[in-house]
Amino acid sequence: xxxxxxxxxxxxxxxxxxxxxxxxxxxxxxxxxxxxxxxxxxxxxxxxxxxxxxxxxxxxxxxxxxxxxxxxxxxxxxxxxxxxxxxxxxxxxxxxxxxxxxxxxxxxxxxxxxxxxxxxxxxxxxx
Amino acid sequence: xxxxxxxxxxxxxxxxxxxxxxxxxxxxxxxxxxxxxxxxxxxxxxxxxxxxxxxxxxxxxxxxxxxxxxxxxxxxxxxxxxxxxxxxxxxxxxxxxxxxxxxxxxxxxxxxxxxxxxxxxxxxxxxxxxxxxxxxxxxxxxxxxxxxxxxxxxxxxxxxxxxxxxxxxxxxxxxxxxxxxxxxxxxxxxxxxxxxxxxxxxxxxxxxxxxxxxxxxxxxxxxxxxxxxxxxxxxxxxxxxxxxxxxxxxxxxxxxxxxxxxxxxxxxxxxxxxxxxxxxxxxxxxxxxxxxxxxxxxxxxxxxxxxxxxxxxxxxxxxxxxxxxxxxxxxxxxxxxxxxxxxxxxxxxxxxxxxxxxxxxxxxxxxxxxxxxxxxxxxxxxxxxxxxxxxxxxxxxxxxxxxxxxxxxxxxxxxxxxxxxxxxxx
Numbered sequence: 100x101x102x103x104x105x106x107x108x109x110x111x112x113x114x115x116x117x118x119x120x121x122x123x124x125x126x127x128x129x130x131x132x133x134x135x136x137x138x139x140x141x142x143x144x145x146x147x148x149x150x151x152x153x154x155x156x157x158x159x160x161x162x163x164x165x166x167x168x169x170x171x172x173x174x175x176x177x178x179x180x181x182x183x184x185x186x187x188x189x190x191x192x193x194x195x196x197x198x199x200x201x202x203x204x205x206x207x208x209x210x211x212x213x214x215x216x217x218x219x220x221x222x223x224x225x226x
Numbered sequence: 227x228x229x230x231x232x233x234x235x236x237x238x239x240x241x242x243x244x245x246x247x248x249x250x251x252x253x254x255x256x257x258x259x260x261x262x263x264x265x266x267x268x269x270x271x272x273x274x275x276x277x278x279x280x281x282x283x284x285x286x287x288x289x290x291x292x293x294x295x296x297x298x299x300x301x302x303x304x305x306x307x308x309x310x311x312x313x314x315x316x317x318x319x320x321x322x323x324x325x326x327x328x329x330x331x332x333x334x335x336x337x338x339x340x341x342x343x344x345x346x347x348x349x350x351x352x353x354x355x356x357x358x359x360x361x362x363x364x365x366x367x368x369x370x371x372x373x374x375x376x377x378x379x380x381x382x383x384x385x386x387x388x389x390x391x392x393x394x395x396x397x398x399x400x401x402x403x404x405x406x407x408x409x410x411x412x413x414x415x416x417x418x419x420x421x422x423x424x425x426x427x428x429x430x431x432x433x434x435x436x437x438x439x440x441x442x443x444x445x446x447x448x449x450x451x452x453x454x455x456x457x458x459x460x461x462x463x464x465x466x467x468x469x470x471x472x473x474x475x476x477x478x479x480x481x482x483x484x485x486x487x488x489x490x491x492x493x494x495x496x497x498x499x500x501x502x503x504x505x506x507x508x509x510x511x512x513x514x515x516x517x518x519x520x521x522x523x524x525x526x527x528x529x530x531x532x533x534x535x536x537x538x539x540x541x542x543x544x545x546x547x548x549x550x551x552x553x554x555x556x557x558x559x560x561x562x563x564x565x566x567x568x569x570x571x572x573x574x575x576x577x578x579x580x581x582x583x584x585x586x587x588x589x590x591x592x593x594x595x596x597x598x599x600x601x602x603x604x605x606x607x608x609x610x611x612x613x614x615x616x617x618x619x620x621x622x623x624x625x626x627x628x629x630x631x632x633x634x635x636x637x638x639x640x641x642x643x644x645x646x647x648x649x650x651x652x
Contacts, residue, residue, distance in 0.1 A: 152541025152579055153432055153509040155470035156337065157568070157635075167510075182511075182545065182580075189541060189579040192570045192595070204336035210372060211335065211469075214433035215509055218446055222510035 104148055104223050106216060107140065108165035109133045112209035113216060121220075122170065130197075131190055133164040138183045144172035147179035148223060151186035153215045158190040161208040162197040165216040167223060228406040229456035232298070232321040232399030239276045239326060239358045247393045250400075252326060254360060254390070262385055263364065268378040270367045275607045277329075277359045281344045282604035285361055288340030288638045289330040289376075289468050291354055291478040292383050294323040294391035297460060304391060305461040307442025309384050315460035316453075321394045326358040327478055328390065330383040331608040332365070334376050335435065340471035340638045341600070341630075348600045351640040353647060354478070361607045362386060373434055380466055383477070405456050405490050407499055410528065417498040421531035424500045425455070425485050426521055426554070426561075428546055430467040430474065430538040431506040437466035438475075438538075440504060450505040450520035455486045458502065467538065472594045472640040473566045475538050479639070484646045485534055485564070500528055505550065507543040514546050522553035532560040536644050540568050540594070541579045548580040555584040566591035566641035571633070591641040592649035595633050602628030 105122045108114060109132065114125040126136065134151055141147060146169040152158065153166075197208070235250055242253035256274050263272040277283045297303045300318015303310025329342065342354045349355035364382055366375040408416060429438040431445040438445040440453075440463050453462060463480040486502070493499040503524050505517045525533060533554055537547040544565075551561045563585055567577035573593050610624055623632045634640050639647060 148511055149509045150511060150514070150542040150545055152544075154542070155430070155432075155436060155467075155474070155539045157470075157540070160337070185579050186541070188576065189568070192568060192575045201336070207335035207337060207372065211434055211436075214373075215436070216433075218431075218433040218508065219510040219513075221447075222508065222513050 103170045104167050105170050106165055106167050107133065107136055110163040110165050110209050110212045112213045113165045116213060129195065130158050130162055130164050131187070133166065134183065134187050134190055137166045137168065138187065140168050141179045141183050142175060144175055145169050146176045147182055149216065149219045151183055152189060154211060156208065156211060157193050159193040159195045160197060161212065163208050163212040165212055167216065167219055227317050227454040227456050228404065229316055229459060230319045231403050231405065231459060232319065233324045233401040234321055234394050234397055235400045236323050236326040236358060239360055241276070245390070245393055247323070247397060252323065252390065259386055259389065262389055263362065263382045266378050266382060268367055268370050268374055269364050269382060271365045272382070273363045275361045277344050277361055277607060279344060279356050279358070283344040283607060284603040285329055285331060285342040285359065285607045286340060286610065287331055287333055287608060288342055288471065289332060289334070289379050290383050290465055291476040291638065292328045292387040293478050293481050294328065294387045295461065295481065296321050296391035296395050298395060302460065304388055305384050305464055308439060308464055309388050312441055314457070315462055316457035320460055321391070321397065321399055323391060323394055326360070327354060328383055328387045329354070329359045329361045330379050331361060331363045332379050333609060333611065334372055334379065334468065339636055341636050342638050343600060343603060346601050346603070347598065348637055350648065351598070351634065351637045353639055363608055376435060376466065376468065384464065405459070407454055407456070407501065413498050413500060417494060420496065420498040422500050422529060423489065423497040423532045424503055424525065424528065424530050425489060426503045426505060426533045426535040426550060428535065428537045428543060428550070429463065429504055429506050430543070432509050432542065435468040439464050439466055445506045446508055448506060450503060450517050450524060452524065453502040453504055455490065455499065455502050458483055458486060470539055470635060471638045472635040473539060473591065473643050475642070475644060476639065479642060479644055479646050482646070484644050485536055489534070500530060507537070507539065507546045509542055514549055518546060518549035518553050521550045522557050525554050525559045526557040530559045534562050534564065536564040538643055544579040548582045548585060551585045552582050561585070562587040562589065564589045564591065564643050564645050566643050567593045568595055569593045571595050571597055589645060591643050591645060591647055592634065594635040594641045598632065598634050600630040
């Protein structure tokens with residue numbers, strides 16, 4: 100089975116757990132930075148495969164976000180664009196609250212973000 | 227399918243050397259309950275406490291709230307596929323202990339949330355302040371992974387609820403109610419002139435601390451399907467959702483789903499309540515498409531006239547909510563949706579992360595971003611360690627004097643998206 104997705108993430112746990120297994124593009128930065136990167140990829144013709152606001156931990160309460168996009172590029176997908184734009188608008192409502200968090204809390208946020216993206220793997224690998 | 231519910235009113239909980247229900251008082255043998263909980267080798271210790279309405283008590287971080295029930299007649303048992311065998315439930319006779327709940331608490335991860343204040347302004351926002359609560363704070367064994375700890379606490383709550391429910395098996399209920407829905411043809415013949423209405427119930431299904439189980443199956447790995455409404459009264463759906471306290475559906479909410487309750491109130495009078503359609507809220511977008519396609523397909527197949535759609539959570543589920551609504555409306559079935567809002571602290575921002583003109587009938591559970599002030603309570607059950615980093619809290623939320631300034635989303639059940647709450651614009 101050809102793995103045809105790329106995971107964009109700012110979560111070091113996702114980077115490390117998937118190393119050598121899936122295609123992961125890791126870049127440090129905040130929650131909003133990651134969403135903007137996803138939007139850039141959508142502009143470039145990648146399709147969004149997972150919801151950018153996955154998880155009930157609110158944007159900017161957690162610093163971490165991982166989003167799956169298609170490896171292939173085509174013409175810009177308007178559905179993907181609409182979802183990522185709405186996500187960016189929603190994210191702006193939430194002030195950044197993750198600065199200065201203790202390491203243990205950061206690690207728990209990493210774990211939850213990892214399980215959210217990990218829940219998409221069986222679906223993404225199904226066909 | 228027909229279920230008789232017997233309600234046994236509980237007006238007090240006391241610790242005793244014997245567990246029993248007598249004259250509306252639940253007596254709890256602490257040792258017996260602890261022994262039951264500690265059967266799970268992943269739990270190192272459990273502390274039991276009782277919180278009554280009106281007391282100066284704060285319970286946090288709340289994981290789940292569960293109403294004890296017992297299956298008295300008919301197939302299966304409470305929490306099928308989880309505690310009882312997987313037989314189909316929802317028929318026969320079930321007793322519930324009303325006016326009380328089992329509350330599980332514990333810091334599974336470092337940003338845990340969920341506050342129940344038993345008095346003061348915070349109490350007005352949560353339905354659970356009106357109950358007598360048996361609170362269990364479970365501590366894990368050293369080094370236990372978060373997944374396993376969450377599961378252990380979840381099961382401990384269900385086991386204790388079933389243990390307490392069993393005490394009611396031979397009692398005479400204070401009140402009895404019968405709930406019945408019919409097969410498709412039978413329903414049309416019985417109520418030929420009433421609109422056919424179903425409840426599209428969206429289940430949280432995203433990952434650790436974000437899961438729901440149907441007959442023991444993780445809802446992520448299910449396709450949209452049909453339930454008899456009475457099945458939920460026997461615990462066919464249980465919560466594994468511990469994040470976003472204000473709008474997570476606890477197991478108590480699933481057992482006492484107000485949409486189910488109110489549809490039954492109108493069943494045979496103004497509408498024909500056909501069934502529940504359960505669907506998920508996965509993170510993978512193709513799953514969303516499949517699940518919402520199936521919701522619409524089932525609505526059409528059942529020749530429904532209208533549905534109520536409730537969602538659980540924020541952001542990702544908003545997309546499922548709108549996809550369900552658009553597609554169900556497109557097959558000619560009217561929708562009314564129930565949600566809550568994240569409209570910013572001033573209430574001026576767009577409430578949901580998705581929208582569509584087809585979603586033109588909306589009931590809101592309130593604005594979860596609204597800032598509230600909670601006074602100090604004399605007693606805390608659980609721990610306040612993480613109030614500063616819980617959803618809706620922030621650095622400095624927990625003041626030195628014990629008061630809390632945070633968003634409404636810290637309070638368990640405050641903006642529940644089944645409508646099991648008291649907030650109103652009136």
